[in-house]
Amino acid sequence: MTDWEEGISVIGKVSHKVAGMVSGKLAARHQQMVRHPPRVSIMEWLDWQPVRGSDVTLSDQLVAWVQQALHFRYRGGSRLPSVRRLAQSAGVSTHTVVAAYDKLMALGLVESRPGSGFFVRVRSPRRLRSESLHVEKNEPRKIDVNWMLNSFMGQSDSAGIPRQWLDNEMILAALRQVSRSAGSNLLGYGHSHGYRPLRQHIAGQLEDSGIQADPDTQLLLCSGVTQALDLLLRHWLRPGDAVVVEDPAWYLLFARLAVVDVRVLSVPRRADGPDLAVLEQLAREHRPRLVILNTVVHNPTGFSLSPAVAHGILTLAQTWDFHIIEDDTYSELHANPACRLAQLDQLNRVTLVGGYSKVMAAGLRVAYMAAAPELLQALVNLKMLAGL
Numbered sequence: 353m354t355d356w357e358e359g360i361s362v363i364g365k366v367s368h369k370v371a372g373m374v375s376g377k378l379a380a381r382h383q384q385m386v387r388h389p390p391r392v393s394i395m396e397w398l399d400w401q402p403v404r405g406s407d408v409t410l411s412d413q414l415v416a417w418v419q420q421a422l423h424f425r426y427r428g429g430s431r432l433p434s435v436r437r438l439a440q441s442a443g444v445s446t447h448t449v450v451a452a453y454d455k456l457m458a459l460g461l462v463e464s465r466p467g468s469g470f471f472v473r474v475r476s477p478r479r480l481r482s483e484s485l486h487v488e489k490n491e492p493r494k495i496d497v498n499w500m501l502n503s504f505m506g507q508s509d510s511a512g513i514p515r516q517w518l519d520n521e522m523i524l525a526a527l528r529q530v531s532r533s534a535g536s537n538l539l540g541y542g543h544s545h546g547y548r549p550l551r552q553h554i555a556g557q558l559e560d561s562g563i564q565a566d567p568d569t570q571l572l573l574c575s576g577v578t579q580a581l582d583l584l585l586r587h588w589l590r591p592g593d594a595v596v597v598e599d600p601a602w603y604l605l606f607a608r609l610a611v612v613d614v615r616v617l618s619v620p621r622r623a624d625g626p627d628l629a630v631l632e633q634l635a636r637e638h639r640p641r642l643v644i645l646n647t648v649v650h651n652p653t654g655f656s657l658s659p660a661v662a663h664g665i666l667t668l669a670q671t672w673d674f675h676i677i678e679d680d681t682y683s684e685l686h687a688n689p690a691c692r693l694a695q696l697d698q699l700n701r702v703t704l705v706g707g708y709s710k711v712m713a714a715g716l717r718v719a720y721m722a723a724a725p726e727l728l729q730a731l732v733n734l735k736m737l738a739g740l
Contacts, residue, residue, distance in 0.1 A: 400442055410444050414452035418461065432462065432470040458603075523712060544732050546573025546720070554706075554720050562695040563704065565722040570699060572728055572735065576717040577681050577707040582608060583734050584677055584703060584721070585642075589614050594640040598626055602651050602679075605644065621653060625661035628668070635672035643674050648690040649682035659691045666693060669701045680706040699724050 400417045402410045432438070435453065439446045453470055456462035463473045545551060551567040558565045565571055574580040589595060591613040597605060599618035609616050617634050619626045626645060634640065645665070647657040669676055678693045683706065694704040699722055707719030721731060 400438075402442055402444055410448045411451035411455065414442075414449065415455050415459075418452075418456055419459075429474050430472040431468075432472070434469055518712070523716075544736055545571065550718075551720070554722075558704075558722060561689065561692065563692065563722065564698060565704075566725070569725040570722055570728055572721045572723075572731055574719045574721060574735070576709065577679070577705055577719045578604065578608075579735075579738075580705045580707075580719050580721045581605070581644075581677065581679075583731050583738070584705070585609065585612055586734060587727075587730055588642045588675060593642070594634075594638040596631065596634055596638075596640045596643040596674075598645060598650070600652055601644075601646065621650060621655070623653075623655045624658035625655075626665070628661060628664045631665070632668055632672075635668055635674060639672065640674050642677065643669070644677045644679065645693070646679040646681070647692060648680060649685050651682060656686060656690050657693070662691050662693055662696055666697055666701070674701075676702045678702050678704050680704055682710055684708070684711045694722065703727065 400414060402413050406413065408416070432453070433441070435446050435449045439449045442449075453462060453464075457464060457470075461473055462470055464470055545568070548567065550573060551571045554571060555565050555567040572580075574583070585608060589609075589612050592615065594615045594617060595609060596617045596619055597609070598621040600621060601618075606616065615638065617638060617640065619631045619634060621627075625647070631643070643665075645657075647662070649656060665676070668674075676693055676697075680692065680694075683690060683692070692704070693702045703724075704722040705719065706722075709716065709718070712718075721728070723731065
């Protein structure tokens with residue numbers, strides 16, 4: 353069973369080859385562990401060594417090792433080796449180990465004790481039994497999102513793309529040009545929909561992708577994709593409503609939905625898109641108001657939607673009367689023209705959300721929404737109430 357927590361912590365799927373290698377080596381040592389449990393470090397009996405040349409990143413391999421180990425013997429309080437020690441013994445960088453420990457802490461498997469190091473998190477047997485018995489199907493588990501955000505914001509490479517891929521000089525030159533030509537425009541509030549020349553440019557880009565969006569009535573600029581999603585959630589959802597998200601999905605989305613106090617249901621994400629059979633079952637049983645999908649270069653798997661699944665999703669939306677938020681954040685990273693729901697639906701039941709943080713600069717916070725005119729005006733009103 354695909355665990356939602358693994359989905360948000362491991363970028364891409366951990367291959368069966370790595371998982372099999374982990375299970376085999378751990379099973380061979382299981383009896384020895386039972387007789388002689390680790391006294392100092394859980395990693396001493398793991399003896400982790402990375403698989404070079406694998407599609408799975410080194411940090412994700414380490415996460416997989418620990419997760420597999422805890423299935424055999426969950427020894428709370430066991431001390432993990434220091435970052436430097438593990439990096440030296442495995443022949444990897446300290447950054448790799450830090451990234452793995454961060455993910456393990458986000459999953460609630462490991463905790464950091466200031467001045468002492470990293471330890472397997474201690475949880476009471478009663479709580480463990482309760483979790484194993486009462487986790488509802490299609491209901492994602494909880495993680496410490498605030499901790500993940502604080503850790504994420506503190507990293508120099510937190511934008512997710514290597515800095516050498518970004519054109520720093522181009523951005524700086526553009527900022528200098530804007531500062532010279534802005535004049536008195538900086539002294540006013542600007543248009544409620546956002547800077548019109550930029551909306552016109554975005555409309556042209558969308559038209560090239562087969563999506564018709566009028567820059568004056570169907571496009572709204574936002575301060576990042578997070579704000580765009582926040583406005584949409586506040587418009588569509590009320591406490592107790594059902595909303596469907598993908599498993600795995602962007603971890604911040606789950607925390608934002610918790611604030612709205614809605615019923616969050618998950619549909620497994622496959623290589624060609626969400627599982628249509630599960631989505632139909634959820635739609636029939638729970639009648640969700642909203643389905644949120646990351647169609648192109650899905651985070652974290654990297655897969656993109658197939659045309660067949662796209663048509664199936666829109667058919668279900670029509671049948672069961674739900675709206676779709678299409679998160680298009682990563683589409684600029686797709687090498688070829690990709691299938692989008694908004695292209696097939698033309699902004700009828702689909703609202704497209706996109707941005708430029710991933711391809712330009714995370715700090716610029718420029719995003720947009722493309723929606724039907726009536727819906728867009730309601731979103732403009734919400735945005736004005738939230739902050740000019």
